[in-house]
Amino acid sequence: MSVSTAAADQSVCASLPVLGRDVTVPLVTGGEVTYAALDYAASAPALQRVWDDVAAYAPYYGSVHRGAGYLSQLSTDLFENARRTVAEFLDCRADDQLVFTRSTTDSLNLLAAALPADCQVFVFETEHHASLLPWRDARVTYLNAPRTPRQAVETLERALAERDPYGPALVCVTGASNVTGELWPVKELAAAAHAHGARIVLDAAQLAPHHPVSVRDLDVDWVAFSGHKLYAPFGSGVLAGRADWLREAEPYLAGGGASRKVSRREDGGVDVDWHDSAARHEAGSPNVIGAYSIASACKALTEAGFDTLVAREQYLIEKVQAGLAEVPAVRILSLFGDDAPRVGVISFVVEGWNSSHFAAALSAEYGIGVRDGLFCAHPLVRTLLGSDPQAQGECGAPEAAPGEKSLNAIRVSFGAGTPDEHVERFVNAVKELVTDGARWNYRTEDGRCVPDTSA
Numbered sequence: 001m002s003v004s005t006a007a008a009d010q011s012v013c014a015s016l017p018v019l020g021r022d023v024t025v026p027l028v029t030g031g032e033v034t035y036a037a038l039d040y041a042a043s044a045p046a047l048q049r050v051w052d053d054v055a056a057y058a059p060y061y062g063s064v065h066r067g068a069g070y071l072s073q074l075s076t077d078l079f080e081n082a083r084r085t086v087a088e089f090l091d092c093r094a095d096d097q098l099v100f101t102r103s104t105t106d107s108l109n110l111l112a113a114a115l116p117a118d119c120q121v122f123v124f125e126t127e128h129h130a131s132l133l134p135w136r137d138a139r140v141t142y143l144n145a146p147r148t149p150r151q152a153v154e155t156l157e158r159a160l161a162e163r164d165p166y167g168p169a170l171v172c173v174t175g176a177s178n179v180t181g182e183l184w185p186v187k188e189l190a191a192a193a194h195a196h197g198a199r200i201v202l203d204a205a206q207l208a209p210h211h212p213v214s215v216r217d218l219d220v221d222w223v224a225f226s227g228h229k230l231y232a233p234f235g236s237g238v239l240a241g242r243a244d245w246l247r248e249a250e251p252y253l254a255g256g257g258a259s260r261k262v263s264r265r266e267d268g269g270v271d272v273d274w275h276d277s278a279a280r281h282e283a284g285s286p287n288v289i290g291a292y293s294i295a296s297a298c299k300a301l302t303e304a305g306f307d308t309l310v311a312r313e314q315y316l317i318e319k320v321q322a323g324l325a326e327v328p329a330v331r332i333l334s335l336f337g338d339d340a341p342r343v344g345v346i347s348f349v350v351e352g353w354n355s356s357h358f359a360a361a362l363s364a365e366y367g368i369g370v371r372d373g374l375f376c377a378h379p380l381v382r383t384l385l386g387s388d389p390q391a392q393g394e395c396g397a398p399e400a401a402p403g404e405k406s407l408n409a410i411r412v413s414f415g416a417g418t419p420d421e422h423v424e425r426f427v428n429a430v431k432e433l434v435t436d437g438a439r440w441n442y443r444t445e446d447g448r449c450v451p452d453t454s455a
Contacts, residue, residue: 015304016047016049016231016300016301016304016309016416016417017047017048017417018037018044018045018046018047018048018231018416018417019045019046019047019048019051020035020037020045021034021045021417021419022034023035024367025367027364027365027366027367028364028365028440028451028453029364029365029439029440032367033366033367034367035367035369036366036367036368036369036421036422036425036426037369037418037422038368038369038370038412038413038414038418038422038423038426039369039370039371039411039412039413040209040229040344040345040413040414040415040418041178041181041206041229041345041371041375041411041413042371042413043228043229043234044209044228044229044230044231044415044416045231045417046231046232046233046293047231047232047296047297047300047416047417049296049300050231050232050233050293050296050297050300051233053292053293053296054233054289054292054293054296057078057289057292058289060074060075061075061288061289062074062075063075063285064076064079064285064286064288065079065257065279065286066285075288078288078292079286079288079291079292081295082100082288082291082292082294082295083098083100083278083291085295085298085299086098086238086240086291086294086295086298087240088298089213089295089298089299089301089302090213090214090215090223090238090240091213091214091215091216091217092215092216092240092241093215093216095242095243096215096240096241096242096243097240097241097242097243097246097247097277097278098238098239098240098278099238099239099240099246099278099281099282100236100237100238100278100282100286100287100290100291100294101224101236101237101238101239101281102235102236102237102287103130103226103227103228103235103236103237104128104130104131104203104205104224104225104226104229104237105130105134105226105237106237107224107225107237107238107239108130108131108134108172108201108203108224108239109134109252110239110252110281111134111170111201111222111224111239111245111246112134112135112136112137112138113137113249113250113252114245114246114248114249114252114281115135115137115138115168115170115245115249116168116245116248118139118167118168119138119139119167119168119169119170120138120139120140120141120163120164120167120168120169120170121135121138121139121140121141121169121170121171121172122140122141122143122156122159122160122163122169122170122171122172122198123135123140123141123142123143123171123172123173124142124143124144124145124146124152124155124173125142125143125144125145125379125380125383126145126146126174126177126179126335126377126379126380126383127172127173127174127203127377127380128174128178128203128205128375128376128377129376129377129378130203130205130376131172131173131174131201131203131224132377132379135172138170141159141163143155143156143159145335145379145380145383146335147335147336148336148337149184149185149188149336149340150185152184152185152189153185153188153189153192156171156189156192156193157192157195157196160192160193160195160196160198161196163196163198165196165197168199169193169196169197169198169199170198170199170200170201171189171193171198171199171200171201172200172201172203173186173189173200173201173202173203174202174203174205174206174207175202175203175204175206175207175208175211175213176206176207176210176211176342176343176345177206177335177342177345177377177380178205178206178345178375178376178377179333179345179347179375179377179380179381179384179409179411180333180334180335180336180340180342180345180346180347180384181206181317181342181343181344181345181346181347181413182334182335182336182340182341182342183207183211183340183341183342183343186202186218186220187217187218187219190218190219190220191219194219199221199222199242200220200221200222201220201221201222201223201224201241202218202220202222202223202224203224203225204223204224204225205224205225205226205229206229206343206345207225207343208223208225208229208230209229209230209231209301209343209415209416210309210310210313210343210344210415211306211310211343212306213225215240215241220241221241221242222239222240222241222242223238223239223240223241224237224238224239224240225237225238226238227290227293227294227297230294230297230298230301231297231300231301231415231416231417232290232293232294232296232297233289233290233293235287235290236287236290236291236293236294238294243276246278246280246281247276247280249281250274251274251280251281251283252281252283253281253283253284254272254283255283255284256283256284256285257275257279257282257283257284257285257286258274258275258279258280258281258282258283259272259273259274259275259283260273260274260275261273301416304416309415309416313343313344313414313415316344316414316418316420316423317342317343317344317346319420319423319424319427320346320412320423320426320427321338321346323423323424323426323427323428323430323431324346324348324427324430326431327350327430327431327434329350329351329352329353329434330348330349330350330351330430330434331348331349331351332346332347332348333347333348333349333381333384333385333409334384335384343415344413344414344415344418345411345412345413346411346412346413347375347381347384347409347410347411347412348409348410348411348412349385349409349410350410350430350433350434353433353434354407354449355372355373355407355408355409355410356372356373356408356448356449357438357442357449358372358410358433359371359372359410359449360442360448360449360450360451361433361438361439361440361442362426362429362430362433364440364442364451365429365438365439365440366425366426366429367425368422368425368426368429370410370411370412370413370426371410371411371413372408372409372410372411373408373409374408374409375409375411381408381409384409385407385408385409387407387408412426440452
């Protein structure tokens with residue numbers, strides 16, 4: 001991207017402003033600075049537009065699917081229109097169902113509860129825990145971390161070729177890694193799954209905020225993502241895809257809204273006729289504000305244009321990669337290689353530094369928010385680091401001596417609303433910390449590294 005193009009694309013940042021962009025935070029060394037939110041992969045800040053849309057609706061808040069009054073009808077229409085908006089955003093098929101959930105984790109646990117009997121699940125060890133752990137009641141085959149996209153497809157094909165060809169099977173895969181940001185070959189994995197009679201669910205938590213997701217084009221059976229990574233507030237998520245397994249499963253939650261008819265039997269028991277629609281798995285009063293906020297974010301991203309968003313983000317990615325490459329002590333983590341396509345998520349280690357200590361110094365001394373640790377993807381990070389799962393580091397002491405393996409990592413992540421200044425401040429802070437060291441003393445508190453203010 002040329003300098004002129006990059007400057008023009010600053011308009012993307014201005015056209016999709018986020019909440020908190022003007023928040024100032026205190027520095028342990030004195031004074032205040034505008035907070036640089038670079039932890040989008042954990043939770044992206046809400047778009048200002050989303051917050052404004054929710055605030056405009058708030059006075060008209062009413063019960064959903066429950067009342068005859070005007071506000072109830074308005075809220076019901078808003079909720080169901082949100083469902084249609086999100087389905088359009090995902091380019092769902094005409095007969096797909098879209099269920100509103102609490103998060104990606106909730107969505108995948110819902111699907112896990114809906115698996116047919118004796119279903120076999122195939123999942124790479126590289127997955128986030130949200131897609132690695134829900135399959136407790138299924139026969140699970142964990143696949144080793146691939147080192148190229150082609151190897152990922154070949155690994156899956158071999159595993160599927162050895163399965164029972166007559167039983168149900170499901171493949172679960174991420175669209176973009178929450179650790180490395182690398183894009184996975186979803187379309188090719190879907191083709192491999194279907195060629196062997198299996199279905200596939202896409203964890204799009206890290207993909208949907210950065211790239212368009214088309215259920216039709218990718219040919220996935222289900223897709224799951226969270227509102228809080230898509231620039232919407234906490235507490236909302238989506239599971240969208242084929243209706244049959246969802247329609248045949250027991251309701252994820254039993255209660256009002258999921259039932260079409262409930263009647264007492266003569267023997268004192270209860271007969272229930274459950275809905276066949278998405279309502280079957282949306283028992284209780286639905287989170288209408290959560291659904292509306294996701295729909296608002298979908299509209300905002302669509303109108304901004306993903307081509308422009310992707311180009312702007314690629315410029316920031318290259319800016320971070322180039323800056324970190326100038327620091328010999330820094331090693332960026334990757335499965336597929338440094339040149340692999342990725343979203344705005346980059347994890348790295350700093351030789352001789354405890355990652356918690358480094359992240360704490362970035363926050364306390366520079367006002368920069370990043371993430372450190374294993375990122376709810378323990379097997380993947382341990383594979384990338386080649387470290388002992390039982391090892392622990394203490395704050396203030398080197399995490400690993402020069403030449404030894406790191407224990408955990410640091411993650412910087414960004415997206416819509418991230419200005420150049422935040423990225424530049426981050427790169428400069430990394431260079432200063434590596435060259436000059438921290439300017440403050442730190443200690444361990446409840447397992448976290450924090451500034452020592454006791455002196």
